[in-house]
Amino acid sequence: xxxxxxxxxxxxxxxxxxxxxxxxxxxxxxxxVEFRSAQTCCGQPSFNSGQWEVARxxxxxxxxxxxxxxxVVGPSGSCVAMMRVFYPExxxxxxxAAEAADLAARTFEFSEFLVKKLGxxxxxxxxAKKVTYHDGCHALRELRLKEEPRQLLRAVQGLELIxxxxxxTCCGFxxxxxxxxxxxxxxxxxxxxxxxxxxxxxxxxxxxPSCLLQVGGWLSREGKPILPLHIAEVxxxxx
Amino acid sequence: MSDSKAIFLKDAxxxxxxxxxxxxxxxxxxxxxxxxxLQKARYRDWERARxxxxxxxxxxxxxxxxxxxxxxxxxxRNGGVVHWARDAAEARAIILKIAEDNKAKAIVKSKCMxxxxxHLNDALEKAGFGVxxxxxxxxxxxxxGEAPYHFxxxxxxxxxxxxxxxxxxxxxxxxTDSPEELTMIARRHLRQLYVDAxxxxxxxxxxxxxxxxxxxxxxxxxxxLTAALPRIHIALSGIEKVVxxxxxxxxxxxxLATAGAGQPMTCYNTLYSGPRKKGECDGPEQFHLVLxxxxxxxxxxxxxxxxxxxxxxxxxxLNVCPIFKNIGGLAYGTTYQGPIGSVITPHLRxxxxxNHLSGASSLCGACTDACPVRIDLHHHLLHNRRNAAKESPTxxxxxxxxxxxxxxxxxxxxxxxxxxxxxxxxxLQKLPVPYMRAWMKTRDLPKAPARSFRDQWKNEHA
Numbered sequence: 001x002x003x004x005x006x007x008x009x010x011x012x013x014x015x016x017x018x019x020x021x022x023x024x025x026x027x028x029x030x031x032x033v034e035f036r037s038a039q040t041c042c043g044q045p046s047f048n049s050g051q052w053e054v055a056r057x058x059x060x061x062x063x064x065x066x067x068x069x070x071x072v073v074g075p076s077g078s079c080v081a082m083m084r085v086f087y088p089e090x091x092x093x094x095x096x097a098a099e100a101a102d103l104a105a106r107t108f109e110f111s112e113f114l115v116k117k118l119g120x121x122x123x124x125x126x127x128a129k130k131v132t133y134h135d136g137c138h139a140l141r142e143l144r145l146k147e148e149p150r151q152l153l154r155a156v157q158g159l160e161l162i163x164x165x166x167x168x169t170c171c172g173f174x175x176x177x178x179x180x181x182x183x184x185x186x187x188x189x190x191x192x193x194x195x196x197x198x199x200x201x202x203x204x205x206x207x208x209p210s211c212l213l214q215v216g217g218w219l220s221r222e223g224k225p226i227l228p229l230h231i232a233e234v235x236x237x238x239x
Numbered sequence: 240m241s242d243s244k245a246i247f248l249k250d251a252x253x254x255x256x257x258x259x260x261x262x263x264x265x266x267x268x269x270x271x272x273x274x275x276x277l278q279k280a281r282y283r284d285w286e287r288a289r290x291x292x293x294x295x296x297x298x299x300x301x302x303x304x305x306x307x308x309x310x311x312x313x314x315x316r317n318g319g320v321v322h323w324a325r326d327a328a329e330a331r332a333i334i335l336k337i338a339e340d341n342k343a344k345a346i347v348k349s350k351c352m353x354x355x356x357x358h359l360n361d362a363l364e365k366a367g368f369g370v371x372x373x374x375x376x377x378x379x380x381x382x383x384g385e386a387p388y389h390f391x392x393x394x395x396x397x398x399x400x401x402x403x404x405x406x407x408x409x410x411x412x413x414x415t416d417s418p419e420e421l422t423m424i425a426r427r428h429l430r431q432l433y434v435d436a437x438x439x440x441x442x443x444x445x446x447x448x449x450x451x452x453x454x455x456x457x458x459x460x461x462x463x464l465t466a467a468l469p470r471i472h473i474a475l476s477g478i479e480k481v482v483x484x485x486x487x488x489x490x491x492x493x494x495l496a497t498a499g500a501g502q503p504m505t506c507y508n509t510l511y512s513g514p515r516k517k518g519e520c521d522g523p524e525q526f527h528l529v530l531x532x533x534x535x536x537x538x539x540x541x542x543x544x545x546x547x548x549x550x551x552x553x554x555x556x557l558n559v560c561p562i563f564k565n566i567g568g569l570a571y572g573t574t575y576q577g578p579i580g581s582v583i584t585p586h587l588r589x590x591x592x593x594n595h596l597s598g599a600s601s602l603c604g605a606c607t608d609a610c611p612v613r614i615d616l617h618h619h620l621l622h623n624r625r626n627a628a629k630e631s632p633t634x635x636x637x638x639x640x641x642x643x644x645x646x647x648x649x650x651x652x653x654x655x656x657x658x659x660x661x662x663x664x665x666x667l668q669k670l671p672v673p674y675m676r677a678w679m680k681t682r683d684l685p686k687a688p689a690r691s692f693r694d695q696w697k698n699e700h701a
Contacts, residue, residue, distance in 0.1 A: 007692050007693075009647070009653070011692060012657065012691050012692040012693055013657040013660065013661060013687075013691050013692075014661075014684075014685055014687065014688070015685060015688075016688050016690065016691055016692035016695055017688075019692040019696075020692065020695065020696075023696075035692075035693070035696045035700075037650060037693055037696075037697070038650050039650070040646075040647040040648075040650055040653040041643075041647040041653075043647075045640070045643065046640045046643065046644065047621075048602065048621065048624070049624065049628065049636055049639075049640060050621075050623075050624030050625045050626075050627055050628030050629075050636070051628055051636060051637075051640040052625045052628070054640045054641065054643075054644045057644060057648070058644065058647060061647075061648065137601070137602070137603040137604055137605075140604075141603070141604035141605075141607070141608060142604065168605070169561055169605075170561050170601050170603035170605065172561065172601055173601060174600065174601025174602055174603070176674070177598070177599075177600065177601050177602075178601075178678060179673075179674035179675075179677045179678050180598060180674070180677075181251070181598070181599050182677040182678065182680060182681065183251060183252045183255040183256065184251055184255050184562060184565055184566055184599060185601070186255070186680075186681040186682070187255040187256075187261065187565035187566075188561050188562075188565060188601065189681075189682070190258075191261075191265075191561070191564075191565070213684070213685070214682065216683075216685065217678070217682030217683045217684060217685075218681065218682045220682075220683040221681060221682055221683050
């Protein structure tokens with residue numbers, strides 16, 4: 001299959017290794033991977049801030065960028081939810097409505113693509129570490145993904161998966177929310193980050209790099225001995 | 240910044256930093272999660288039950304005028320008197336007039352959030368009528384002079400020792416740390432009040448159109464005494480509480496109990512069918528129902544968010560909300576706290592003053608999943624944000640998002656901007672850049688990489 005990568009803007013700029021790992025895993029499974037460099041941001045920050053006119057422009061640009069792509073795969077539950085769930089809502093009743101629905105049907109979150117679309121759970125990864133998994137809320141509740149990333153992690157050679165308390169609790173990122181209401185966002189990450197740290201895992205793994213910014217940023221500030229890692233990075237690990 | 244937003248920010252900041260109180264609330268809810276899941280497991284299919292409950296409410300709300308008319312016809316046939324109140328002031332005036340006309344001296348009241356919404360106790364007290372809350376939690380909050388913390392568990396934030404002190408101070412009782420003893424103190428105090436009261440005021444959980452009955456759900460039996468012992472019963476209800484059929488309660492009553500409190504059923508479920516009839520030996524002589532609009536019709540006129548009128552006030556969305564659990568119920572400054580409050584308060588009291596509550600959410604969606612009547616709560620927070628941005632855009636938001644859009648429209652500018660951003664990130668973290676500083680206060684940022692994904696990809700695939 002020819003896979004068009006959808007790399008979130010902040011992954012592009014702050015955690016490029018996540019995008020590279022995503023491509024590596026897909027290639028290892030024998031797929032052709034492309035990156036269309038006209039892509040930038042999906043428009044979620046504006047959408048979540050109520051600036052739907054601005055977000056609509058971003059959505060229409062994304063439709064053009066990914067026009068003709070067989071499948072679009074992104075290593076972020078949140079940004080994929082933007083395309084899958086919120087583009088159709090944004091473009092409802094516009095001339096682009098049909099194309100938005102079409103893109104939504106061709107767009108997949110990375111772990112979802114592997115398990116549900118390709119039917120693969122063992123990607124041949126080795127990672128002899130203890131990890132705990134953090135569900136991003138968009139992956140969990142907008143895309144309804146819960147078992148898929150866990151199936152992938154359980155198939156990794158040497159990996160021990162530990163569930164945390166507060167399993168389905170939000171980490172408190174919420175995009176600009178984390179900076180507009182930093183006191184609430186911090187209280188939330190104290191609850192979530194504390195539970196993750198108590199697992200004794202070496203890594204907190206997630207399919208959402210934005211949650212990892214929040215959780216990882218707090219864990220680092222608190223000096224907790226647990227590191228953030230994207231699921232694509234775990235699955236790319238083969239030695 | 241609106242006054243309500245300034246107060247919210249101040250209170251939320253204080254409460255979010257209070258680790259002990261936050262742990263107390265989480266612990267208080269611990270038993271709820273366990274019981275809720277146990278009770279949910281007893282349903283053959285909880286999701287189908289949610290569909291049915293949602294449908295029952297949808298069917299009434301989407302035909303509200305007709306269903307209400309049918310209810311009122313049957314309620315009046317049962318001997319009740321209906322009063323329509325457009326807003327809080329009208330509702331207060333109606334209730335005050337009933338009290339004055341009947342030369343009432345003492346009023347006892349059971350739990351009713353709608354009465355909080357119209358600030359009824361203040362109005363009654365100012366007019367010289369004593370009013371006592373008969374629900375234990377509300378009684379405690381009344382003694383504390385504080386609004387309910389949670390619209391189902393009004394004093395969940397108050398520790399047992401504080402309740403004991405409160406009773407010692409106001410009722411002169413000996414200190415105790417036994418919950419049973421504390422309950423008995425309140426009970427002994429309240430019993431005589433039911434006998435002395437001329438008027439009992441209650442809320443209503445459901446208005447059954449088919450039979451003209453009012454359904455009230457409670458755990459303490461206080462609402463039954465409030466409704467039955469005084470010679471006048473006044474029920475106050477929002478117009479959206481109506482359902483079509485008695486049979487609708489077969490799904491709504493257990494779901495209300497399970498979703499809200501983790502119970503199979505609430506302890507007392509009573510249907511009130513009018514005043515004392517000829518030949519009956521008890522019950523009130525007069526039975527009034529005040530039906531309140533207070534901007535509910537504004538919500539009804541919005542097809543996108545109309546489902547917020549399905550709310551049965553179970554409190555499930557508060558119980559699972561990480562915002563509620565971390566800032567507490569009082570910080571909202573609203574009658575209805577938590578996600579449902581953040582959704583409906585802008586409609587009830589004004590978007591400009593109350594939109595900040597829709598902003599104060601990570602949009603995690605736990606509320607929407609918990610709602611027994613399937614209100615699309617977290618998406619409505621997005622709708623409120625959109626409506627607010629359209630109605631009264633802030634200069635900052637306009638500049639920020641249009642500027643951001645200018646950049647992301649141009650991939651070359653995005654790439655260049657990104658390069659500058661990464662190069663200056665260590666410096667930016669030290670400067671007082673508004674959002675950056677808020678982030679950096681409690682969290683680190685990853686070390687900026689030398690090359691972006693797009694640069695590395697281009698190199699490898701050149």
